[in-house]
Amino acid sequence: MILKALYDYYHRDENLPAPGLEEKEIGFLLVLSIEGKFMYFEDCRIDKKHARTFLVKKHVGRSSGAMANYLYDNSAYVLGYSDKNESEDRSIKYFNTFKEKVAQISESLPENQDINAIKRFYSQGRDAILAEISQDSLWEDIKKSLSKKFSTFSFRIKGDTKIVAEKRELLQLEQKNEERKCGEFCIVTGGYGPMVETTTSTMIPGSQATAKLVAFQVNSGYDSYGKKKCGNAPISEEAEFAYTTALNKMLCSDSQNKFRVGNRTFVFWASSKDDAAKQTEKCVFALLGNKIEETDDPNANIIQARKVFESIYTGTLKTNLDDRFYILGLAPNIARIAVVYWSEIPLKDFAGKILRHFEDMKIIDGRKEKKPYMGIKDMLAAVTLGGKQSEVTPNLAEAVVKSVFQGTPYPYTLFSACIRRIRAECGEKGGTRIARMAILKAFLNRINDNNKKIDIMLDKSNTNQGYLCGRLFAVLDKIQENANGINSIRERYMNAASSTPASVFSTILNLSAHHLEKLESKRKIYYEKIMQEIIDKIPAAGFPAHLDLQDQGRFFIGFYHQRQDFFTKKEDNNE
Secondary structure, eight states, X not given: OHHHHHHHHHHHOTTSOOTTEEEEEOOEEEEEOTTSOEEEEEEOBOSSSOBOEEEEEXXXXXXXXXXXXXXXXXXXXXXXXXXXXXXXXXXXXXXXXXXXXXXXXXXXXXXXXXXXXXXXXXXXXXXHHHHHHTTSTTHHHHHHHTTTTOOEEEEEETTOSSOGGGOHHHHXXXXXXXXXXXXXXXXXXXXXXXXXXXXXXXXXXXXXXXXXXXXXXOSSSSOBTTBXXXXXXXXXXXXXXXXHHHHHHHHSTTOSSEEEETTEEEEEEESSOXXXXXXXXXXXXXXXXXXXXXXXXXHHHHHHHHHXXXXXXXXXXXXXXXXXXXXXXXXXXXXXXXXXXXXXXXXXXXXXXXXXXXXXXXXXXXXXSOOSOOOHHXXXXXXXXXXXXXXXXXXXXXXXXXXXXXXXXXXXXXXXXXXXXXXHTTTSTTTTOHHHHHHHHHHXXXXXXXXXXXXXXXXXXXXXXXXXXXXXXXXXXXXXXXXXXXXXXXXXXXXXXXXXXXXXXXXXXXXXXXXXXXXXXXXXXXXXXXXHHHHTTXXXXXXXXXXXXXXXXXXXXXXXXXXXXXXXXXXXHHO
């Protein structure tokens, strides 16, 4: 199902390379004369991370054996030079493999001047080539750049505007040779065609350069029914090219069809190319905190995204019943890529899930610059020390993604991690910040669908004991703040009050009586009324001896709601 969805995406996107080709970043070009003499290096780097891309023959799949690409490759193959402490014999082996590849192409095109020039260049041998190119002014810089994604080299004949590897008359040769191969049944397309033995690498951050989404065993000993390599699951060359090209396109650095959470990489796409599908892809990208342009207003993008999802869900923006939205989660795993998440959902249902996440995470916002939406990255950052997403456990990241995109309850580990961070920072102003309160509210509302939901702002009708204790604690904290300008009650007693209220509330109520005496009459009466309104809802037996973890979450929400209500009233009075 995953491979078929990627295969369909390739045929949906009209901007992807034709079969057998790929867009490849090439860091440096060897500029040769028509006689095959090295002239100089041409620098194709754009910035520190990117180089110019060229439409060339698709790279070969390499494991342990030496295989050369078509008229381009890394420095070990093209120049016989490597910065990876390769042995002399191995460097010579790679160099000779590329040299033999050039000779094979020359045999098929004996009259082609470009190929003959490259062939003459290699006729002088590896040592002579290294001695010649080392005199170029760029050589020292090139050696430093080999470990920074700029290790790919190709050729250009002086006076030409195109590199040799992208010339159509040479690329067509390889395509024609492929068409002569016989065919077998393909499990992806259901058609017939030549099969691949091994698949192309689809590297993700954290994986090896040769990592693949689909990998077949290379050595014998693990064969099923005597079939080797892809014979166990036949995939045609056409299908393999389509799904790997589509996946690599969505994984590229400037893709707007991916996002990362921890060490997980997620790609997403719609099954159709109509307006609703395209806008959905763009909106998901905006919601996950990725910048489309530096000048963009993130709030404006998010507000627009919500409008799009509302239009899709209500039917204002027309969708087809067959339209699907796909999300694929990938993780690095030694020699291959692990699939950790896969979701296929109707486009309209997906819009409904996102809207529900909007609603669940909505809570009163007392900040001057209000943010209308909280993304997955914000949620994960809220439950880690210092907001470092790298500290999040891998399983938590994908569990949160699943909750948001499938409408299931948020993970308990997210809720408990949030409680722990609040307890650890309860004496700080950011301990009960909005992100954590939104997480607590969303978690509790989803697991208690049939019970009374927690409101966005202060709910005086909520009689939950945890919520009431949190409200009362906020009043006592505010009284001390107004009386003495400090929050020592919060620093010393908040953790105990949220878990064992009966053990501390008598103490802090006595302390509060002294703080009230320092306030002016009107303010004193104001706080006493609020305290009485809350205490009237607490049972005659007194404060609960213990609050379970869910009610501890309600305690912190009650505290947050009551604090925000104080600020809201102040703003209203000023107006």
